[in-house]
Amino acid sequence: MSITLRNIRKDYDQNTEVLKDVSVxxxxxxxxxxxxxxxxxxxxxxxxxxxxxxxxxxxxxIDDQVVNELPPKARKLxxxxxxxxxxxxxxxxxxxxxxxxxxKLDSADIKQRVDNALKMVSLTKLRKRKPRELSGGxxxxxALARAxxxxxxxxxxxxxxxxxDAQLRIKMRQEIYALQRxxxxxxxxxxxxxxxxxxxxxxxxxxxxxxxxxxxxxxxIYQTPANDFVAKFFGTPQINxxxxxxxxxxxxxxxxxxxLEIALNQPVPAENxxxxxxxxxxxxxxxxxxxxxAVVKNTEFLGNETIVYATxxxxxxxxxxxxxxxxxxxxxxxxxxxxxxxxxxDQNGNRINxxxxxxxxx
Amino acid sequence: xxxxxxxxxxKPLAVNQTKQRTKTTFALNAKDKxxxxxxxxxxxxxxxxxxxxxxxxxLYLSLFLTNTVGKPTVFVGLSNYISLLTSADYLSxxxxxxxxVFAVTILTIAIGLVLANYASKELAGIGxxxxxxxxxxxxxxxxxxxxxxxxxNPSTGFLSLISTWxxxxxxxxxxxxxxxxxxxxxxxxxxxxGFTFLILLGAIQSVPTTLYEAANVEGASPRYQFLHITxxxxxxxxxxxxxxxxxxAFKSFGLIxxxxxxxxxxxxxxxxxxxxKDAFYSGNFAQASAESIILTAIIALFTWLQxxxxxxxxxx
Numbered sequence: 001m002s003i004t005l006r007n008i009r010k011d012y013d014q015n016t017e018v019l020k021d022v023s024v025x026x027x028x029x030x031x032x033x034x035x036x037x038x039x040x041x042x043x044x045x046x047x048x049x050x051x052x053x054x055x056x057x058x059x060x061x062i063d064d065q066v067v068n069e070l071p072p073k074a075r076k077l078x079x080x081x082x083x084x085x086x087x088x089x090x091x092x093x094x095x096x097x098x099x100x101x102x103x104k105l106d107s108a109d110i111k112q113r114v115d116n117a118l119k120m121v122s123l124t125k126l127r128k129r130k131p132r133e134l135s136g137g138x139x140x141x142x143a144l145a146r147a148x149x150x151x152x153x154x155x156x157x158x159x160x161x162x163x164x165d166a167q168l169r170i171k172m173r174q175e176i177y178a179l180q181r182x183x184x185x186x187x188x189x190x191x192x193x194x195x196x197x198x199x200x201x202x203x204x205x206x207x208x209x210x211x212x213x214x215x216x217x218x219x220x221i222y223q224t225p226a227n228d229f230v231a232k233f234f235g236t237p238q239i240n241x242x243x244x245x246x247x248x249x250x251x252x253x254x255x256x257x258x259x260l261e262i263a264l265n266q267p268v269p270a271e272n273x274x275x276x277x278x279x280x281x282x283x284x285x286x287x288x289x290x291x292x293x294a295v296v297k298n299t300e301f302l303g304n305e306t307i308v309y310a311t312x313x314x315x316x317x318x319x320x321x322x323x324x325x326x327x328x329x330x331x332x333x334x335x336x337x338x339x340x341x342x343x344x345x346d347q348n349g350n351r352i353n354x355x356x357x358x359x360x361x362x
Numbered sequence: 363x364x365x366x367x368x369x370x371x372x373k374p375l376a377v378n379q380t381k382q383r384t385k386t387t388f389a390l391n392a393k394d395k396x397x398x399x400x401x402x403x404x405x406x407x408x409x410x411x412x413x414x415x416x417x418x419x420x421l422y423l424s425l426f427l428t429n430t431v432g433k434p435t436v437f438v439g440l441s442n443y444i445s446l447l448t449s450a451d452y453l454s455x456x457x458x459x460x461x462x463v464f465a466v467t468i469l470t471i472a473i474g475l476v477l478a479n480y481a482s483k484e485l486a487g488i489g490x491x492x493x494x495x496x497x498x499x500x501x502x503x504x505x506x507x508x509x510x511x512x513x514x515n516p517s518t519g520f521l522s523l524i525s526t527w528x529x530x531x532x533x534x535x536x537x538x539x540x541x542x543x544x545x546x547x548x549x550x551x552x553x554x555x556g557f558t559f560l561i562l563l564g565a566i567q568s569v570p571t572t573l574y575e576a577a578n579v580e581g582a583s584p585r586y587q588f589l590h591i592t593x594x595x596x597x598x599x600x601x602x603x604x605x606x607x608x609x610x611a612f613k614s615f616g617l618i619x620x621x622x623x624x625x626x627x628x629x630x631x632x633x634x635x636x637x638x639k640d641a642f643y644s645g646n647f648a649q650a651s652a653e654s655i656i657l658t659a660i661i662a663l664f665t666w667l668q669x670x671x672x673x674x675x676x677x678x
Contacts, residue, residue: 052575073581085576089594099580102590150580 001063001076001153001186002028003049009057010044018044020210022058026188026203028153031180033189035197035233036207042190045207046156049188050079062154077154078147082162084139086131093118093127096145117149120179137168144179155180157189161196173199194234198222206230228349231276237307240277240318241345246270254342257314259293262338269344269352276343279321283337284308284328292333294318299328310334424651432647442652451628452636452653459632462547463611469551470607471600474558479588481559482566492563499556507620510549511536514621539629542622546630549617554610558603565599566592601672605665612661633657 008022019041026032034042047053049060051072059066067075086095096117100110118124121141131139140160147155160176161169177200180187191197197204198218206213206221206229214226225231231239246268247253247261254262256275284294297309297317308320308328318336328334344352424442426434446452481492498506513520514535525532535545569592577587593600615634618624624631624639631639633653641650 050575050579052578072575072578077579079576079579081572081576083570083572085570085572087573087591087594089597098577098590099582102577102580102582102586146576146580 002026003154003186003188004061005045005049005058006061007058008045008048008055008060010041010048010053011056017210019207022207022212024205024212024215026186028186029184031177031187031189031200031202032205033191033197033201033203034205034207035191035194036213037233038192040207041210042192042207043158046079046158046188046190049075050077050156051075075154076152077156078150078152080143080147080155080157080160082159084131084143084160084163086139086142088131091128091130092123092134092142092145095131095142096149099146099150113149113151114145117145120148120182121145121175136164137172140164140172141175144176147185148179148183153184153186155185155187157187159191160189161191162193169196176200195236198234206233208233225276225343225351227351228274228276228345231343231345231351235278237279237319237321239343240279240282241274242277242312242316242318244273244275246273256338257312257316259312259314259316260336260338262342266354269354270346272347273352274345274347274349276345277318277338278341279307279319281338281341282318282320284310284320284322284334285337286328287333287335289333292335294334294336296328296330296332296334298330299326301325308334310336312336420651420654422651423648424655426648428647430645432641432645434648438648442648443656446649446652446656454628455631455633455636458543458629459612462543462550462614462630462632463608465547466550466554466611466614467604467607469547470554470558471604473551474555474562474603475600477555477559478562478566479592481563496556496560496563498553499560501553501556503553503616504620506549506553507617510545510552511621514545536622537626539626542626542629546617546621549621550611550614553617554607558607561599561603562596565596569595597672601668604672605668608664608668609661612657612664633660 003026005022005024008019009017010019011017022045024032034045036042044053048055051067051070051074055068060068062075062077087098090098093114096114097110100113105113115124118127121144123138123141123145126134126138131142134142140163143160157176161172164172173196176187176189179185189196189200198221201218203215203217204221205215206226208229214221214230216224221230222234225234228241232241242256244254244256247255251267252264254264254268254275256262287293292313294310294312297311299309300307305324306322306326308322308326309317310320311317320336344354346352423432423434425437425439427436427438428434477495481488481495501509512518516522516532516534516537519535521535522532524530533541535541573591573595574587577591582590613634614632615638618630618632618635619638622630624635634657637650637653637657640646640653
């Protein structure tokens with residue numbers, strides 16, 4: 001079942017607009033992730049699809065049917081909530097069976113479906129426990145089992161992993177992904193965690209400041225972000241965004257805040273622009289006071305790599321990822337050079353498309 | 363000031379020096395034992411004077427015959443109890459009280475629950491209704507009694523006016539035994555409703571909304587949600603309210619005194635009112651004491667029963 005959103009808008013009253021002009025088509029069986037910083041309206045959007053929040057403008061369509069006015073239960077979908085929404089007075093088994101019983105299904109059918117769903121999330125042994133006797137990850141699985149037991153082919157998840165610790169999150173991420181593929185669910189997944197978005201999504205929608213910033217596959221979003229916000233949102237550590245200028249003498253030379261010159265194999269696309277450099281596309285080396293263009297602030301050792309924080313002589317702060325362990329002292333002068341890839345943004349932050357981006361080299 | 367040996371030695375430890383003694387002992391010494399009495403003393407004193415002494419005195423009096431000023435004269439053992447439990451008059455009071463208590467408890471909770479459920483919905487102007495429904499909390503017994511006496515008044519009361527308009531037979535609300543019981547019950551329920559409503563409203567509003575949203579998505583009807591989410595989620599509160607209401611109903615006195623004085627023909631002569639009349643009208647303090655002890659036992663029994671029956675269902 002596919003879901004189509006057309007020019008969705010949400011106002012809470014005349015003056016507070018939360019979402020504007022959201023349009024997208026989610027295909028059948030797709031893992032679609034809505035991502036954005038907190039307060040960007042992503043949960044609101046999900047709740048509008050579910051029918052829990054009224055839609056101010058635009059259309060939500062499931063398959064061929066406009067469902068704007070339909071109550072949640074008529075939309076044939078399931079939803080997993082951030083706090084799991086488990087009934088504390090019911091056992092695991094009864095929690096999973098709740099919706100099926102409410103719809104007055106045949107009891108043999110209910111039994112089969114619930115047992116099956118519990119088996120799928122490996123909770124069969126714990127079926128008699130109450131939610132309070134479960135760990136966070138197990139509760140999460142009960143919520144998943146509930147979605148599995150329902151025969152709905154659309155599943156909405158509202159930050160389902162944000163209450164779990166880092167280790168468990170990785171594990172559950174894989175379980176959710178496997179489940180979605182196995183059942184062929186059309187899954188719309190809301191998160192503020194760019195790693196979850198990157199690792200699971202077929203397509204990602206980035207929401208920020210009421211608007212859709214970009215919709216694309218994880219690699220499109222990472223490699224060709226629509227603007228500097230998207231570029232900054234994806235990738236850890238964050239991309240470096242620095243002001244740059246076309247050199248007055250040579251239009252193939254880019255001056256980055258007067259500290260750094262980058263030679264391109266094609267003309268610099270604008271006179272004043274911002275460039276984005278991923279932290280591992282910078283190179284950093286010790287230098288004497290004369291040839292240095294930056295000073296190290298501090299370093300963070302992460303095991304397989306080290307993040308070096310430095311300040312360019314012009315005052316811009318940058319961070320660079322270096323393989324392995326490097327020993328820079330604070331206030332040590334260094335020379336920073338930009339290697340291969342660059343992203344160009346105009347003054348408003350929108351990315352400038354170069355004719356043959358793949359050929360750009362420093 | 364108590365001076366512990368550890369506190370005198372506050373010098374910081376050198377880095378490689380391990381702390382010698384880290385164990386602190388909390389054994390009470392002879393001096394500390396007085397603290398228990400100092401802290402508990404005031405409340406023990408108040409409880410003794412106002413609770414324990416009257417309770418023991420009542421138990422004591424119930425085993426004697428008393429004179430008109432309440433002094434015990436002859437020890438009679440349990441004969442006060444035996445004569446009470448074999449007296450048709452007392453048993454009728456007991457029966458009347460049971461009917462009243464159960465009617466009041468069930469109606470208060472049922473109506474309170476319905477009102478609280480509606481008032482928990484976010485509708486325009488719902489605040490007005492929430493205030494109105496809980497308003498009887500601020501009404502004193504005497505005001506309520508007078509207010510309802512007007513309504514039940516046989517010639518000018520609101521209810522008799524309605525009967526006249528609709529050409530229905532007039533009911534002697536406070537003179538007919540059955541009607542008097544109904545009238546007293548209605549008034550008590552009305553009085554209790556404010557408190558019950560408020561407590562239940564609080565409980566209903568504290569049920570996480572995502573539970574209902576999840577149920578909505580899964581296709582549960584509003585009725586199903588009320589029965590299978592709201593009721594189980596507020597069951598601890600329902601339990602609490604039912605015990606409070608039950609005990610309060612057993613102890614009803616003011617309304618009875620102001621509205622019917624136990625009449626007509628003992629139809630509303632509840633146990634507490636009976637105790638009062640036996641002690642302060644008839645001067646039979648021994649019998650009144652025995653009645654008090656029986657009432658205490660009954661309330662204790664019901665509370666225990668409620669715990670026994672309901673505790674399995676309300677704990678989650």
